[in-house]
Amino acid sequence: MKPHFVLVPLMAQGHMIPMVELAQLIAGRGDGVLVTLITTPLNATRLKTTMDRFDRSGLAIRLVSLPFPCKEAGLPEGCENIDVIASMGLAVNFFKATSLMRQPLETYLREHKHYPSCIISDSCHPWTWDVARSLQIPRFTFFSICCFTLLCTHNIASHNVFDTITSEREPFLVPGLQDRIEVTQEQAPGFFYGDLWAKLREEIRAADEAAEGVVVNSFRELEPWYVENFQKAMGNKVWTLGPFSLCNKDVSHMTARGNDAAIDENRCMRWLDSMKPRTVVYVSFGSLTFTSPSQLMEVGLGLEASQQAFIWVIKEVELCQEMTEWLGEAGGFEERVKTKGLIIRGWAPQMMILSHPAIGGFVTHCGWNSLMEAISMGLPVITWPHFADQFLNERLIVDVLRTGVPVGVDVPVTWGLETSHVYVTRDGVERAVTSLMDGGEEGAQRRERARQVSVTAKKAMEQGGSSYENITMFIQQFSHHPAPAPAV
Numbered sequence: 044m045k046p047h048f049v050l051v052p053l054m055a056q057g058h059m060i061p062m063v064e065l066a067q068l069i070a071g072r073g074d075g076v077l078v079t080l081i082t083t084p085l086n087a088t089r090l091k092t093t094m095d096r097f098d099r100s101g102l103a104i105r106l107v108s109l110p111f112p113c114k115e116a117g118l119p120e121g122c123e124n125i126d127v128i129a130s131m132g133l134a135v136n137f138f139k140a141t142s143l144m145r146q147p148l149e150t151y152l153r154e155h156k157h158y159p160s161c162i163i164s165d166s167c168h169p170w171t172w173d174v175a176r177s178l179q180i181p182r183f184t185f186f187s188i189c190c191f192t193l194l195c196t197h198n199i200a201s202h203n204v205f206d207t208i209t210s211e212r213e214p215f216l217v218p219g220l221q222d223r224i225e226v227t228q229e230q231a232p233g234f235f236y237g238d239l240w241a242k243l244r245e246e247i248r249a250a251d252e253a254a255e256g257v258v259v260n261s262f263r264e265l266e267p268w269y270v271e272n273f274q275k276a277m278g279n280k281v282w283t284l285g286p287f288s289l290c291n292k293d294v295s296h297m298t299a300r301g302n303d304a305a306i307d308e309n310r311c312m313r314w315l316d317s318m319k320p321r322t323v324v325y326v327s328f329g330s331l332t333f334t335s336p337s338q339l340m341e342v343g344l345g346l347e348a349s350q351q352a353f354i355w356v357i358k359e360v361e362l363c364q365e366m367t368e369w370l371g372e373a374g375g376f377e378e379r380v381k382t383k384g385l386i387i388r389g390w391a392p393q394m395m396i397l398s399h400p401a402i403g404g405f406v407t408h409c410g411w412n413s414l415m416e417a418i419s420m421g422l423p424v425i426t427w428p429h430f431a432d433q434f435l436n437e438r439l440i441v442d443v444l445r446t447g448v449p450v451g452v453d454v455p456v457t458w459g460l461e462t463s464h465v466y467v468t469r470d471g472v473e474r475a476v477t478s479l480m481d482g483g484e485e486g487a488q489r490r491e492r493a494r495q496v497s498v499t500a501k502k503a504m505e506q507g508g509s510s511y512e513n514i515t516m517f518i519q520q521f522s523h524h525p526a527p528a529p530a531v
């Protein structure tokens with residue numbers, strides 16, 4: 044019986060991209076391995092280019108698109124990905140809609156001729172536990188987060204730290220760690236905090252506790268103490284199988300990730316080729332943050348003042364009239380910086396850009412995928428966290444790996460309730476960029492640490508490396524298992 048892995052990603056780019064790459068890593072081992080990726084119709088359209096490529100290279104990855112019950116969950120039609128959801132209230136409905144995929148998924152898997160060996164489910168889909176139980180197969184929980192942040196979050200909760208502080212802005216030391224890590228409640232409140240999320244939070248906790256194991260996009264050498272201690276804390280095997288993005292070996296694969304790029308690949312490549320090695324700073328805040336025009340303008344002016352070459356990604360939703368005018372003829376920004384700056388309006392081919400030798404640094408919101416991509420490419424970063432796991436991820440980069448310069452943001456943005464507040468002025472942006480790209484002896488040492496970490500990352504993914512061997516073992520545990528009889 045072929046081992047058959049069923050992957051259920053959360054429909055958000057920061058969760059889907061790594062799961063699609065995990066599918067590629069598993070199916071890439073051949074040996075009759077079969078992978079099914081579960082998604083919804085609109086997300087399937089976004090994945091079309093990638094799936095066509097998988098077909099051409101003969102990878103046994105099948106995309107299964109289940110209907111997404113927007114109407115039943117009180118969502119406007121077409122809200123199939125978190126990046127199109129406009130408010131926290133609708134986000135609750137979005138998670139309700141995902142849970143309604145339970146029955147269709149179970150029916151599909153029962154009827155398919157290759158009975159599944161296991162489900163690898165995003166941790167945000169606790170309902171997949173019911174499917175796994177009913178089919179009598181194991182469920183692994185996937186976190187799009189590193190073990191450092193997972194362990195910090197676990198320890199803060201298990202030591203009841205929030206009962207001991209007087210304000211959500213009071214800094215405290217995360218208990219039970221080998222490093223001195225200081226955060227505030229506001230920066231690290233735990234996932235799905237607040238009454239609105241109490242039910243889902245509890246369901247996720249129970250499903251994670253019952254999981255057969257944990258899959259993370261990290262590698263052992265990056266955070267050995269944290270992998271080991273998170274494993275102990277969970278009482279469960281933690282499978283470090285990354286960095287997943289290193290499965291993209293050539294430029295066309297790096298370009299076709301997530302959404303269609305908003306810039307012509309050749310134009311972008313020519314621009315990068317015209318720059319000297321390690322001189323360009325790449326600025327992007329991932330797929331979910333929203334930056335106001337006033338803050339965007341400070342970023343632009345800071346980049347201009349730094350006199351560094353840059354690629355700056357501005358999302359489509361951020362391109363209001365005011366911003367478009369400021370960039371264009373009326374404001375003249377793009378014209379002023381045209382010899383040094385490339386502005387991408389919309390989705391950027393991030394992996395392709397980061398892997399180019401001209402890139403020397405990355406201003407990032409500290410989403411875990413972006414950080415893993417920077418780590419893999421040996422890039423020092425400017426950390427500018429916004430929300431969720433990002434403030435803790437920043438601590439790993441700044442305090443533990445020491446490959447990052449903090450831009451100095453202490454207070455999180457509330458997703459869905461962004462204001463026109465300016466968190467970092469142009470001077471702050473200029474200072475951080477100058478220190479990252481030059482920074483004298485300290486900067487040189489930071490670049491060298493980043494380079495060394497990328498060597499370990501690449502080794503982990505090569506034959507004999509820790510993640511490579513973990514993928515082998517992960518697959519092997521299902522190679523000789525007879526599929527259980529379907530429960531009636």
Ligand code: UDP
Pocket residue numbers: 056057058060300301327328329330331332356389390391392393394409410411412413414416
């Ligand atoms: N990404 C991209 N182009 C963009 C924005 C994002 O390719 O214009 C990719 C990025 O490479 C990463 C993912 O989208 O793989 C974003 O995940 P991350 O965890 O960094 O942030 P999130 O979007 O989840 O906040």
